[in-house]
Structure formats: C-alpha cells, structure tokens
Amino acid sequence: MNFVSIDFETANEKRHSPCAIGIVVANETGIVDEFYSLINPLMAFSSFNTRVHGIVEADVIDAPTFTELWPKFESYLTDSIVIAHNASFDMSVLRKTLDHYNLTYPNMEYLCTVEISKNVWPDLMNHRLNTVATHHNILFEHHHALEDARVAALILIEAIREHNAEHLDGFLEVRSMKKGRVYERGYVTPKINARKRRKKMNF
Template sequence: MHFVSIDFETANEKRFSPCAIGVVVANEHEILDEFYSLINPLMGFSSFHTDIHGITKSDVVHAPTFPQVWPTLHEYLSQKVVIAHNASFDMSVLRQTLDYFNLSYPDMDYLCTANISKRVWPGLTNHKLNTLAMHHGIAFEHHHALEDARVAAEILRKALSAYQAESLDPFLEKCKMTKGRIYEHGYVPPRAKKPTKRKRKLYF
C-alpha cells in the first residue's frame, strides 16, 4: 500500500500563492521517496505568513514557478491516494493554483489526517499537527513543508497500526470514512459518517 503525503506553505492569504511544497511517498512501514521545493509565487509575501513559515520573497527569487514544478508534482499525485493534514487547505491550494495557471487537474483520491486523527484518538485536547506529533513523540520543524508532510505520513501509519489495518479500505470502513476525490475541474471531499447511537431499551 503506497500513499503520498503533501504540504503547502503559501506566501499570503491567497490560496494560489504556494511558496513551498513538500511531498512524501510512503507505505505502512517506511518512507520511500521525498521531494521538496521552494516555489516563486510571482506575487508578494505577507508578514503574517512569513512569520509562520520563515520564507521571504528573497528566498524564492531563483525558485521555480508553480507551472515549472507542476510536471514533477503531477507525476507524484496522479492516480495516487494523497493525504494532508487539514486537507481542505492543501487541496484548495492545489485546485486554485491549477485554476490560476490554467493547468489540468490530476485524477487522485485524498484523505485528511486531521479528520482521521479525530476518529482514532478522540481524547486528545485538539488534533493539530504539532499536538499529534507531541502525543506520538515525533520531533519536527513545524511549518516546514517537507517536515509537515513527513509527520502527516507518520500519523497515518500510526492510525493504521492502531486499527490493526494493513490497507486503507478496511481501515476507512472501520473509521466509517470515505476518500475524497479530485478530478478535472471538480472535487468531492472526504466524508465521515457520524457514529450511530445505540437505542436505549425501555422496560415497563
């Protein structure tokens, strides 16, 4: 079972301003491949976002633009199961950037490790990436795209182990979750069914 973990950092509040991408290819046992690149977003940086990830406009002057890095990313993502922590953010960055540059969408399934973590470890105070990393004893540099992607991959592996699942489909069945999907200019988000409440029997 192979899956691909991704993480974007953005230059500003616009979702089509990625300035870094981290990609990790893994299976249930180990990391198999990694890719990291700064991206020149061809627009300005906000101080708020730079304070979060530390990337400045001068850092990306000689970095490739998104259209230049997209062939490599497409190869990693197309026809794969892709995960991200708070996937709604990363997938919207991907879709809006593809729209902005008029590039074709990949055809891929995706999952959110934040939502998965809520099912597997419901007792945690929150399910932020740094909270989960601390819970599992994982040291990392938060808001570095490659390190965040590595942690998301490790979280999914630990979730599979917690449910004693060796592949995604039986794991998702136990979690009562479905994969999301991205396809040409469209998407379907992952779904999580609400746990069914047991009906109380009344005795008279």
C-alpha cells in the same frame, strides 16, 4: 499500498500563492520517497505568512515557478491516494493554483489526517499537527512543508498500526471513512459514515 502526503506553504492570503511544497510517499510500513522545493509565487509575501514559515521573497528569487514544477508534482499526485493535515487548505491551494495557471486537475483520491485523528484519537485536547505529533513522540520543525508532510504520513501510519490493519483500505473500512476525490474542475470531500458519527457522539 502507497499514499502521497503533501503540504503547501503560501506567500500570502491568496490560495494561489504557494511558496513551498513538501511531498512524502509512504505506505503502511514507512516512508519510501520524499521531495521538497521552494516555489517562486511571482507575487509579494505577507509579513504574517513569513512569520509562520520563515520564507521571504529573497529565498525564492531563483526558485522554479509552480508551472515549471507542475510536471513533477503531477507525477506524484495523478491516480494516487493523497493525504494532508487539514486537507481542505492544501487541496484548495492546489485547485486555486491550477485554476490560476489554467492547468488540468489530476485525478486522485484524498484523505485528511485532521479528520482521521479526530476519529481515532478523539480525546486529544485538539487535533493540530503539533498536538498529534507530540502524542506520538514525533519531533519536527513545524511549518516546514517537507517536515509537515512527513508528520502527516507518520500519523496515518500510526493510525493504521493501532488498528492492526494490513492496508489503508482495511483501516478506512474499520473506521467507516471514505476517501474524497479530485477530478477535472471538481472535487468530493472525504466522508465519515453517518451512523458511525452518531455512535461516537453518544459516548
């Protein structure tokens, strides 16, 4: 079962300012496709954001805009299972940018690998992307959109493998997790079964 891992970097504090996107298509056995692009956000960059990801306005002058890239993005996302590390951020970037340009939301399901990591490896000191990557001996360039998307995909693959699950849905059933969903002008967040959460808290 294929899933799509995404990561956005933004030009400033506005969620509708994506300046880079990484997309990785993977399944339970590994990565099968990748896509990366800078994005011209048509607005100024914040020095804070630039310190995080290293992208400056000069880098995106000739880059396509979000609306120009959206048909490509949409083909990856529509009717897919999409994952992201701290998905609340990436999903809000997606929704706010689609709202900003008055574009239609894709119908898709999604998962957060932060929540998956907390569920599967609760004893880690934290569940930031670099911490979970280090736990699995994954080396990468943090805050590069494609590398971050790739690591999120590898984290989910590791979680599935640790449970000897044949597919993603089987893994989610074992961990009592439910996918979130995005649909036209709305969304539902991923869930962990309440009884499973209470059981974990008792340990």
